Amino acid sequence: AQDTLRCEPGETYVMNVMVMGHPYWVPVFQGFKQAAEAFGCEAVFSGTPDYDITKQIASFEQDLVTSPKGILLHPMQADPFIDPINRAVDAGISVTTFAADSPKSKRTAYITSDNLAEAKFAAEEIVKTVGDSAEYAVLENPGQSNHDLRVTALIAYMEKNYPNMKLVGRQATNQDPNAAFTAVSAMLQANPNLAALWIPESGSAEGAVAAAKAASKKPMIIHADISPTTLEEIKAGNIHMALNPNQGIQGFVGFMNTFLGAHPDAIDPFNDYKTAGYNPMQIPFVDNGFAVITKENAESFVLEKYMEGRN
Amino acid sequence: MVIMSPEPLLQLRDISKSFGAVRALRSGQLELRAGEIHALAGENGAGKSTLMNIVDGILQPDAGEILIDGQPVSVDSPAVAQGLGIGFVHQEIALCPEISVAENIFMARTAQSRRRLMEGHALVTAAQEVLAPLAYIDPRLPAGALSISQQQLVEIAKALTLNCRILIFDEPTAALTEHEAQKLFSIMRDLAARGIGIIYISHRMAEIFENCQRVTVMRDGQHVMTADTSDVTPADVVNAMVGRKLDTLYPPKLSGPRQAEILRVENASGHCFRDVSFSVYRGEILGFGGLIGAGRTEIARGITRLEGDAKACVHLEGEPVTLRDYADCISKGVVYLSEDRKGDGVFLDLSIAANVSALDLRRVAGRFGVIDKRREAGMAQEIGETLRLKAASMAHRVASLSGGNQQKVALAKLLAVHPRLIFLDEPTRGVDVGAKAEIHAILRNLAEQGVGIVVISSEMPELIGLCDRVLVVSEGYLTGELSGEDLTEKNIMTLAAPGAGAGKRT
């Protein structure tokens, strides 16, 4: 067994994502880098700038060509990545997934914020604020699994626990503020008593606030993720709160899992890994938790400030 | 002598067709016998092309019958027409510009044949064979690279490859010179001798009387008369066409001494011409003659900066001028009428009024460049009337006009700006006798008012009848100048022949 957990010189770890330009990855990669530095490793950010599964797979396979020790992967879709991940693992590369999983693959761990927990928290917060027999609506982004989960879980939770809560609107706005503006304007028209809105991402939340303001109404808006604008709206009291996955920890712990997967000699657990021949570093699911952002703590979530002096 | 079958080859009975409110055909009638060349004449917009489009299945008649060998047939599409042995050379050239000449020629055969694979070199050789009696054109070139007259020849070649019994030529010679036209007529006679029935549409009376056995005249969509050409005179046909007496004489030529110079071009050289120098004088009409592809069009376009990087030293009314581009030309009063009216003469999708005002919108605009639509329509109406433009209203799209009337719109466009000097490339292409005389009178009138007029024409009688002086171009060189007594067809042909300019080459 290895006695110190350090990287060899030049030992590289990759974080591979889709839509690389998305700001969500920025704090995640910061966490990833911090951990890499702590272990004396190189950290590389890679993936595809596009929302395109074929391109992400190609970029993942190209990562393999450079023979890194491990890859922290956000697979755009679960099943298409089974084969590429398995090939990587077979080639001795440690793969951990984060924020989206490929459960049937041989990845060693999956780290995420629990979308179900977020939905449950949001549901409870709505009921606490507007009562348990009110009208509420959701915006969604069909096809994106974590957003889907946030929405369907909240609806299911409401149906089960608060049957008097009435779902009066459900619109696909696909992260587009303009589409959200249209949808929420219509919802507010159609449902004068609309009390609360649950939105699984920040882009639509921006349009929703604009619509509420334009209609001079103040439904309770609660959304997941953050953007500078929604932060300001939270500070101004126009958005009730935001739930934000703990991105930094996701990256940091994500690195540690990947790293451990690449250094299994340090672990000698009480199980059958030796005879069955699998990597002893196996964790089905790690919850990195989420932050609740309200007027009071919004200031700490300004990404610009956090990123000052880093890159 | 061909033995006549008892039934005429093709009979058209009481065919009518309306485009909305426009009744293009009221009672179209025609009877074509096997082995005859049958002329179809009529003013612009009389309905000749419409009637032929119906025979070819491009248009469906509102009423009436088509009989072939006495049997009624319904022609739903050009494909059906081909099946019935009908071939058609259209008035408007329609070739696939990106495709080679050879493939264009054999397109119909490709469409019909059961062959699965394209022929390779065989197609080129075959195309060469078909083209050979007409002109030398490289069958491997894309059709878009040819000049309009060459494209016209390709169109003709296309029709000749079909195994047809009925062949329709809709003004095939409008863009051809005498030389090519004669080749075409000889081919037509051969075909007729083999029992093929030919319908020949033309505005040139001479051609009709030289080559056709019978003539059918239409007016306003109606059949007026059918007669043997031996029984009538050109004047009778013209009378029947226009419904009144018409003197088709050319306006009197310039008399008196040479006046001031309007344009002088020195040592113009360009894409297809070398060392061209000439002058245009006040009051005269200058003609340019030559064979197909001689370079007359290129000379005019080069001088007006429409094409290529021609070099020329140009003096306008004595002053040296630099013409930067065609817009600059127009602003200096020099305009050019294109031989290719569909390609660059008119805007088919726009209204007649918008077409007529295109060269200088300021004429129809008030302050701040706001267009006065009433003034625009008025202007179009006025010029249209002098050119005998037949159109229901100036708001109609040009595409809805007959070929000859489109040509009048193209001409109206230029006249609207009151130019100082006009280059006219085939100005009366497709225009009927009456209107042609009118246009000639207008040109003469303009010349008398001091407008410089240069006419490029492939129609020999027009060159000789209209122009005071004719410059002959051969293979890009000026080979001679003819005027007065010397201005004869024979002299022009001599100077135009290939090699005529050999002596001038240095």
Added chain:
Amino acid sequence: MIATTQHQSLLSRLFGARETGLVLIIMVLFLAMTFASPHFLTWTNMRAMAMAFSVEAIVVVGMTILLISGGIDLSVGSVTALAMVIAGLLFLAGVNPWIASLIAIAACAGIGAIMGFFVTVVGLHHFIVTLAAMVIARGLCLLGTGGRPLGLFELPDSFKWIGIGSIGPIPVAIVVFLVTVVVFDFLLRRTTAFRKVFYTGSNERAAAYSGIRTKRVLFLTTMLCSTLCGVAGIIYMARFGSAQPTFGVGMELNVIAAAVIGGASLSGGKGSILGAILGAVLLSLVSSSLALLNVSVYWQDIIRGSILLAAVTFDHYLVKRRAAGGRA
């Protein structure tokens, strides 16, 4: 549509012969919605619906003119986003927001000029040039912001006014939109300068043979479209109080669809501002109505696509019938 039309019914005079079909379709949908939902015909809903398309409609104006001249612009979405980003960054760097906006609009005009250069001088096709510009402008957005939206909450209210303020009961954004439409509709129908756009698009060679500097026309229409994207971007920025580097992805299809529904042809020479705006209204009306009726997400696209197809088919038949029924 350039045709001088004199003896027409009031309706078709109001809307130009070409647009009557679209007006009819919109009116039918409007009536249907009025019965279907009690909330539809309310001032607030109308206002919200108008707000939803008014800014994009400014881009539609630019696109329509470009289409008429024979061009097309795929970069509208990213250029709009770039305008937001440039103005936003300048503002955050301390520049007065109005000046920042002017600079951003000028930058968009500059992009239009570069695209125009590649189209007219180099001789490439609009499609490929504007596609490259679309990718590059999006890259510039990402580079400028690091992919993060810029929070511009601090924009002064006097500036935000153009996005969220009202003049009397009418939102400023709608006023800007109406003015743009009326002005450009007039220009396009009536002025000599814009008539050349029709000539160029209808038959570029014939236009050149009429002494029109067609390359200059194409250059200017390309530039105009980008400039109007800049204007739209600024209004969006004022409205949302943020600059989003990912704004407007896929906008080009929507905008081109509006113009085409309104009678513009992708091969140039045809189209009208009024028609294009009606096209935009139709698309927006359908979206808003589906949201108002709370139609299931899974059905929305299907219904939207079908209504689009039905509307275009119906309009096509009307236009064809009118064409056949004489044009005297």
Added chain:
Amino acid sequence: MIATTQHQSLLSRLFGARETGLVLIIMVLFLAMTFASPHFLTWTNMRAMAMAFSVEAIVVVGMTILLISGGIDLSVGSVTALAMVIAGLLFLAGVNPWIASLIAIAACAGIGAIMGFFVTVVGLHHFIVTLAAMVIARGLCLLGTGGRPLGLFELPDSFKWIGIGSIGPIPVAIVVFLVTVVVFDFLLRRTTAFRKVFYTGSNERAAAYSGIRTKRVLFLTTMLCSTLCGVAGIIYMARFGSAQPTFGVGMELNVIAAAVIGGASLSGGKGSILGAILGAVLLSLVSSSLALLNVSVYWQDIIRGSILLAAVTFDHYLVKRRAAGGRA
């Protein structure tokens, strides 16, 4: 490119005169990458790069033929996704995957036929019809799956083989792609049936006057493009072992860009399969290279767009020079 050319150098004969420029550009990029990255010229990387574009290239083939005939198809992305969804749903319902695939491809052909109907019989423009189809097909995908990807891990290996299997060292998907390209390139260049596609696109009137049933040609090319989308969708499904309702968003622009880079014209009559595939290779090579060199994401789009523009400009100059330099 159509002229039967006999006296040509071997190189230009191999690649057809039109494509030489593209081949050059690709070779230069290839060489540059070989020096820039030691990982570039490895079997694995080549394989990954080929896999990245080989399936989409099948769609490129269909689009190119459609473009040549004068049409365009914006629905390719959603129709490809729909093929996956239909086959996936059928498989989950117990249908044999091969039969399910055939049904899915037939369904795509059906969609193509409906689009063809609206274009040829009703007389609408391809752009608007395929845009509506794009929206509707996406809606059907969402409706069929509830927006969630279908996990098809249970697909038999014999079926998955077409997506992930190999024949010798060559992946099956690449073999399918190569066969499609070679077959259609041959068909398009040499058979009378496909020459009619060129005629129709070059000048529909001329073709119709020559007795070609141009509407039928357009109908068939529209259908062919959708059918090939269906084929691509099935291979994707076999490759990914899942059916994704959101697959292929924005694919149309990529695919059209490839065809246009390869010499196809949006106004029809021009284009070649080989050129289009080279266009796809170029686009894919640039993307892959940027990823391999680990260029900052904020710069990637800018570089990508610029290379695209530079390549097209260079190619354009080559083609122009060749045209000017006489054609013997």
